Amino acid sequence: MYTTTTYTGLTEGDAAAIGGAIGSMLAVYSVVAIAIYILFIVAWWKIFTKAGEKGWKSLIPIYNVYILCRIIDINFWIYVLAIPFGLGLLAGLVPALSIVAALYSLFLVIFIAIKLGDAFGKSTGFKVGLVLLSGIFYLILAFGDSKYVGKKTAAKN
Numbered sequence: 001m002y003t004t005t006t007y008t009g010l011t012e013g014d015a016a017a018i019g020g021a022i023g024s025m026l027a028v029y030s031v032v033a034i035a036i037y038i039l040f041i042v043a044w045w046k047i048f049t050k051a052g053e054k055g056w057k058s059l060i061p062i063y064n065v066y067i068l069c070r071i072i073d074i075n076f077w078i079y080v081l082a083i084p085f086g087l088g089l090l091a092g093l094v095p096a097l098s099i100v101a102a103l104y105s106l107f108l109v110i111f112i113a114i115k116l117g118d119a120f121g122k123s124t125g126f127k128v129g130l131v132l133l134s135g136i137f138y139l140i141l142a143f144g145d146s147k148y149v150g151k152k153t154a155a156k157n
Contacts, residue, residue: 040135043142051119051148071148072115079108109134116141121149 044064045055051071058064069076092098110131117127120141129137140146 040138043139046142047138050142050146068112068116072112072119074112074115079112119148119150120146122146 041059044058048058048064048067048071049055053067053071057067065079066076069079113130113134114127117123117130122130122141126137130141
């Protein structure tokens with residue numbers, strides 16, 4: 001005759017230890033995420049300030065996009081198409097348009113990065129960095145010695 005042993009699960013102490021470990025990881029993750037979020041708020045504030053705009057304008061949703069479009073000298077309505085209640089709504093109604101919406105959003109991210117680099121007189125390499133490693137290059141743009149050269153120089157490039 002064979003004897004079988006059944007594993008009945010975790011003890012209360014094991015479950016508490018696992019719960020505590022998960023809770024600690026979530027707390028650390030949350031603190032780091034909030035710190036990064038605040039860092040990017042400050043970075044965008046500084047970018048707006050360098051461009052001659054008031055920093056608080058970077059905090060207001062949709063209005064900050066309008067101001068960014070003024071800074072980089074593009075038509076705000078080009079950007080509005082990417083807002084979810086524009087092309088995104090249509091993509092929800094017609095699934096085939098979701099590919100178009102995704103491609104348009106990708107084009108827009110690249111276009112805005114290039115125009116922002118132009119507005120600050122940056123090289124092609126820096127613009128590629130703004131596209132591929134945007135978080136790092138936005139911080140460099142904000143906290144580095146970059147100067148806003150405006151729309152006139154951006155049009156020459």
